[in-house]
Amino acid sequence: MLKVKSMLSKKDYKLGIFYGKDPETEELATKFIGHLINDLKFCYACQISKNKIDCIQCRKHLKSHASKIYFYIKVRGAFNSAEEDKINLLPKEIPPIDFLLVIGIHKNLLVKLPEYLKDKGVKAVIVPIENPKWVSPELQVKVLFEFERYNIQAAFPKPFCSLSKEEDQYNKVGFHITKQRNYIDEFIDYFQIGVPIISILMSSDGRSIEDACILQSAPCGSTNYIIQKLKLKCFNKENQDEFSLIEEINKAHYSYPCRASMYHDHILEDSIFQKSGYIVRNSIRCELYQARYKRKLYVKLEES
Structure with missing residues (x-):
């Protein structure tokens, strides 16, 4: 294997995950987490390929971030119209974390997320959009503004593999990402994920x-x-x-x-x-x- 100087941050960060109840959303969340913890069983690409070859062990040298994931919580989507009930569907308490990954939760819960996180010490929130039904552009801008208001950094990469430290068509300040983004860059470097x-x-x-x-x-x-x-x-x-x-x-x-x-x-x-x-x-x-x-x-x- 080529030896290249690592971009990995020297700091020690903690990650939490909220994900939606839809089966497709859960499957995507499992894929992202499987990569982060380097679960060798989560990838079955070789077996389902046309030639059904044996596993080529392409992940055997990768690091596991399992010890950095402090919770992995499915957030149910059923609620009534009362504002207080929406925020109460989120856990009352969460362990102290630096980053929160939010995958496909209901939009009425997403809109309450900045307020929910305002006193929880979270440095940055990553909300990947893998389905246009998850987050409308209008909701995206609204929630991003609320994160800015509470001084929480946030990113809405669409798709997740477009997340980059460079400002480009997929990483526009005020639409995809907050003005302050140093912790988002730390997230990218620490977990070594984003644009390949x-x-x-x-x-x-x-x-x-x-x-x-x-x-x-x-x-x-x-x-x-x-x-x-x-x-x-x-x-x-x-x-x-x-x-x-x-x-x-x-x-x-x-x-x-x-x-x-x-x-x-x-x-x-x-x-x-x-x-x-x-x-x-x-x-x-x-x-x-x-x-x-x-x-x-x-x-x-x-x-x-």
């Missing part, structure tokens, strides 16, 4: 991936699987390199599988599923081209 960041070593002929290191994974853990599937694949027809690479990434992305919604999202102008595929493809392609350039440069230096 990869370091690749190309073969001597520049036609295949010899080795790779995942510096930052998609939160569902798909990056490790996709990279392993690409290793030693030969892209040897120069005029078909681009198509061949995209095809292989798409196959692995579907096989993992990605659980993001296929419903059209009018903000993204596409489905969240398709956007997540674009994000991972773009991350790998950019690094692959850089790795090829580095390999060519290295060969030239050796020959000079």
Whole structure:
């Protein structure tokens, strides 16, 4: 394996999780948590692939964050119209934590979350949106404003694998993320999840991936699987390199599988599923081209 300097924070953080009662939401929450704790049984991509291959053990070198997760609570969604009843559906007390991950809870509970957390010492709240039905743009802006008002940092990445320390179309201040975001950046660095960041070593002929290191994974853990599937694949027809690479990434992305919604999202102008595929493809392609350039440069230096 490539040895690359870790981006991991030196601090010790605590994470809590609220998730909704819908079965699809629970499945997504299980996927995210399975990656964080490095549960080797949660990924079955190899077994359900077309060729039904044995597990390729792509996760065996990963760290587990199980000791950093202080609670994992399913939040029921049934309530009546009384305002006090909505907030009472959330736990009365939670252990002291730094970060709260909120996955697919009912919108009427989400809107009360900033008030609920105001005295609980939470530094940052991450609300991934994997289904456009979870959070409307109007609600997103409203809740983000309330988090700002209570001096709690928050992010609404859509999809979760778009979360980045860089401000871009997926990480806009005032829409996706609060003005203050240093703790959100700490969350990204500490758990090493968000937009995939990869370091690749190309073969001597520049036609295949010899080795790779995942510096930052998609939160569902798909990056490790996709990279392993690409290793030693030969892209040897120069005029078909681009198509061949995209095809292989798409196959692995579907096989993992990605659980993001296929419903059209009018903000993204596409489905969240398709956007997540674009994000991972773009991350790998950019690094692959850089790795090829580095390999060519290295060969030239050796020959000079």
